[in-house]
Amino acid sequence: xxxxxxxxxxxxxxxxxxxxxxxxxxxxxxxxxxxxxxxxxxxxxxxxxxxxxxxxxxxxxxxxxxxxxxxxxxxxxxxxxxxxxxxxxxxxxxxxxxxxxxxxxxxxxxxxxxxxxxxxxxxxxxxxxxxxxxxxxxxxxxxxxxxxxxxxxxxxxxxxxxxxxxxxxxxxxxxxxxxxxxxxxxxxxxxxxxxxxxxxxxx
Numbered sequence: 001x002x003x004x005x006x007x008x009x010x011x012x013x014x015x016x017x018x019x020x021x022x023x024x025x026x027x028x029x030x031x032x033x034x035x036x037x038x039x040x041x042x043x044x045x046x047x048x049x050x051x052x053x054x055x056x057x058x059x060x061x062x063x064x065x066x067x068x069x070x071x072x073x074x075x076x077x078x079x080x081x082x083x084x085x086x087x088x089x090x091x092x093x094x095x096x097x098x099x100x101x102x103x104x105x106x107x108x109x110x111x112x113x114x115x116x117x118x119x120x121x122x123x124x125x126x127x128x129x130x131x132x133x134x135x136x137x138x139x140x141x142x143x144x145x146x147x148x149x150x151x152x153x154x155x156x157x158x159x160x161x162x163x164x165x166x167x168x169x170x171x172x173x174x175x176x177x178x179x180x181x182x183x184x185x186x187x188x189x190x191x192x193x194x195x196x197x198x199x200x201x202x203x
Contacts, residue, residue, distance in 0.1 A: 009070035016064050016073070024064075027073060028057055035081050042085045052084035135185045139178055146174035 015023035035056055039049040056077045067073055136147055145164065149155045150171075155163075157171045164171075 013067065013070045013073060017067070019064070024061060027060075031074070031077060032057070035077050038078060039081055039085055043088055048088055052081055052088065055084055056080040132182070132186070135182050136178070139181060143174045143177050146171055147178040150175055 012023045012027060016027065032053060035053045036049055039052050043049050043052070059080050060073065060076055063076065067076060136144055136151075139147060142164070146160055149160045149163070150157070157168045157175075160166075160171045161168045
């Protein structure tokens with residue numbers, strides 16, 4: 001039985017390295033909740049946890065060819081999630097501008113977490129944001145404005161409608177149009193399941 005599981009992992013890795021989206025989706029579905037749960041031990045903001053978890057999988061996709069063994073997939077995901085959590089905690093501590101014992105304890109727990117280190121050249125998540133922004137800039141002006149207010153400014157459809165003096169239905173129509181335009185563009189770079197996650201908050 002163990003041999004069968006190892007063979008299955010090896011097959012998934014082999015397919016993943018060729019850019020097989022089905023293999024990636026299988027890995028995503030099997031591991032997203034684990035990564036989310038790991039981050040939840042150290043971060044109490046669900047949106048931040050979601051972003052850190054998503055970043056881990058985005059970077060897995062970009063670095064898939066560098067992974068040599070099935071175990072490297074899990075080490076990569078947890079290592080990246082660990083770094084994301086640490087960065088968040090350090091930023092949080094800097095925001096408070098004083099020593100926070102609880103944050104220090106969480107940092108210590110993360111630093112001694114039993115994770116295998118791998119020397120990956122990690123793609124910065126800002127590169128993903130740049131790709132999205134470049135695509136967003138190709139949208140028609142009003143559609144672009146609505147999308148930016150929704151995606152980047154976190155405004156509700158009602159707030160956007162009031163600001164732009166249009167109906168909420170028009171706002172929804174512009175967002176739908178933007179997503180229809182962006183999904184195929186991004187799917188050239190990411191598996192469909194990642195594209196859905198990137199825009200999850202807009203569904």
